[in-house]
Structures are given as C-alpha cells and as structure tokens.
Amino acid sequence: DxxxxxxxxxxxxxxGRQVTLMCHQTWSHSYMFWYxxxxxxxxxxxxxxxxxxxTDKGEVPDGYVVSRSKTENFPLTLESATxxxxxxxxxxxxxxxxxxxxxxxxxxxxxxxxL
Amino acid sequence: QQQVKQSPQSLIVQKGGISIINCAYExxxxxxxxxxxxxxxxxxxxxIAIRPDVSEKKEGRFTISFNKxxxxxxxHIMDSQPGDSATYFCAASISGGSYIPTxxxxxxxxxxx
Numbered sequence: 001d002x003x004x005x006x007x008x009x010x011x012x013x014x015x016g017r018q019v020t021l022m023c024h025q026t027w028s029h030s031y032m033f034w035y036x037x038x039x040x041x042x043x044x045x046x047x048x049x050x051x052x053x054x055t056d057k058g059e060v061p062d063g064y065v066v067s068r069s070k071t072e073n074f075p076l077t078l079e080s081a082t083x084x085x086x087x088x089x090x091x092x093x094x095x096x097x098x099x100x101x102x103x104x105x106x107x108x109x110x111x112x113x114x115l
Numbered sequence: 116q117q118q119v120k121q122s123p124q125s126l127i128v129q130k131g132g133i134s135i136i137n138c139a140y141e142x143x144x145x146x147x148x149x150x151x152x153x154x155x156x157x158x159x160x161x162x163i164a165i166r167p168d169v170s171e172k173k174e175g176r177f178t179i180s181f182n183k184x185x186x187x188x189x190x191h192i193m194d195s196q197p198g199d200s201a202t203y204f205c206a207a208s209i210s211g212g213s214y215i216p217t218x219x220x221x222x223x224x225x226x227x228x
Contacts, residue, residue: 031214042121042204042220043159058215090158094214102147102208104216106158 003027006091006107014115019078021110023091031094032074033104034058034066036087043090049074081114088112118142119207121219128226134192136222138205141186145207149216150179150190153202162203163190195226 004025013019025032034046045058047066055066063085065077078085091107120139128134138148149164165172165179165188172179178191192199202223206216 033215040124040220043218045215048215092158102210102214102216103149103161103164104151104159104206106151106160108158109156 004091004093004105004107006089006110008110009108010111012113012115013081015082016080019081019112021076021078021089021091021112023074023076023107025072025074025091025093025105027093027095027105028071029093029095029105030071032068033092033094034064034074034076035090035092036060036085037090037109038087046076046089078112081112083114086112086114118217119205119219121205121222123222124220125223126225128195128224130195130197130226130228132195132226134195134199134224134226135189136203136205136224137187137189138207138219139185139187140207140217142207142209142217143186144209145217146210147208147216148179148181148188149206149208150177151204151206151218153204153221155201159202159204192224195224197226197228200224200226 007022033048035043044060049055049068052071089110092104095103150162151159152162153159163174176193181188202221204221205219208216
C-alpha cells in the first residue's frame with residue numbers, strides 16, 4: 001500500500017541506549033520531517049530534509065541525528081536516549097500537488113518510552 | 116517565540132453545536148493556512164486549508180474564516196458530531212519558501228452526544 005509508514009510503532013528503551021526510528025514513504029515526496037508531540041507543546045519539529053543528502057535542524061534537534069541517503073527513507077536516531085525524549089514521534093512528508101501544495105502527510109507515529 | 120497562537124487549548128461542545136477554534140499569526144509572509152485533524156492514536160491529517168486571497172472556505176460542515184488585517188483565522192465546525200472529537204492543529208507556511216509549516220499547539224475537541 002502506498003503511503004508513509006513508521007517502525008516500530010511502540011518502543012521501550014533504557015536511558016543511554018541508542019534508538020533508531022524508521023520512516024518510509026512511497027510517494028517520492030522531496031520533503032520529509034520528524035516531529036515530536038508532547039502534551040502542551042503540540043507538534044515540534046526536530047529535523048527536516050529537503051531532498052536526499054540534505055538535512056537541517058528544526059526547533060528541537062538536540063540529542064537527535066538524522067540521515068537521508070534515499071528519497072524514500074528518513075531515519076531518526078536518538079544517540080543516547082534520555083527520559084525527556086519519551087514522546088510520540090511523527091514522520092511526515094510534503095506534497096506539492098496543485099491544490100494543497102504544502103500539505104503534510106503524517107505517518108501513524110512511534111510511541112517511545114525511555115525508562 | 117510562538118508564531119502561531121491557537122486557542123482554546125480544549126473545547127467541549129454538545130452534539131449539534133458549533134465548535135470554533137481560533138489561530139493568530141505574526142509573520143505577514145505566511146500565505147498558506149491549513150488545519151489538521153488528529154484522532155487518538157493516529158497521525159494528523161489535512162482537514163481543510165485556505166490561502167489569503169479568499170476570506171472563507173467551506174467544505175461540508177467545516178469552514179475556515181480568514182481575516183488578513185487582523186492576522187487571524189478560525190475553524191468553524193457546524194452541527195458538531197461525536198465523531199468530530201479529535202485534536203485540531205492550525206498551521207501556517209510560506210509558499211515558495213522552505214515549505215516548513217509553523218503549527219499551533221492544538222485544541223482538544225470533545226463533542227458530547
């Protein structure tokens with residue numbers, strides 16, 4: 001099925017461990033994004049990518065690393081997880097169709113708990 | 116600095132009532148204003164969007180009202196239904212720019228049957 005998928009959907013890890021969240025889209029959208037969603041903060045941008053091999057920081061990039069070697073994949077790595085990184089993480093990609101040029105298509109999310 | 120301010124944070128409405136969520140922005144370069152709807156356990160999804168060349172856009176029971184001079188836009192949900200219970204996010208972005216939207220903090224809407 002075409003769309004944007006995230007894996008794993010749920011993850012429990014321990015402080016200090018490295019965790020990688022995967023994101024895959026089948027639309028060949030050029031832009032991809034990582035957000036975290038926390039109560040009271042809404043959606044906060046962590047990193048984004050305009051194209052393969054082009055990434056840039058968002059609002060809350062500290063403690064995260066991204067890469068984008070292929071257009072369709074945009075993994076997010078927590079190099080040394082902390083409890084403050086417990087959150088719901090959403091990957092999104094941007095459409096540049098005629099009607100909704102800047103529409104963001106979101107994945108189902110990954111719920112991460114850092115103990 | 117919060118560039119898009121959304122209110123209220125939560126809203127409870129009776130079935131059949133009108134739900135109104137407001138957003139205000141600061142950057143006059145914004146020219147695309149979408150609303151996203153998020154059901155529990157799901158990712159946000161585009162609900163409706165407007166550009167500043169019109170003051171209102173309606174899709175079914177959902178209407179965006181846009182006031183360029185006041186730098187405000189709002190979502191109206193007519194005849195609210197329990198199935199509309201969700202979190203709603205407003206956003207704003209600049210066409211031809213980085214396409215990165217600035218999101219409001221969200222409004223949790225509960226529609227009682």
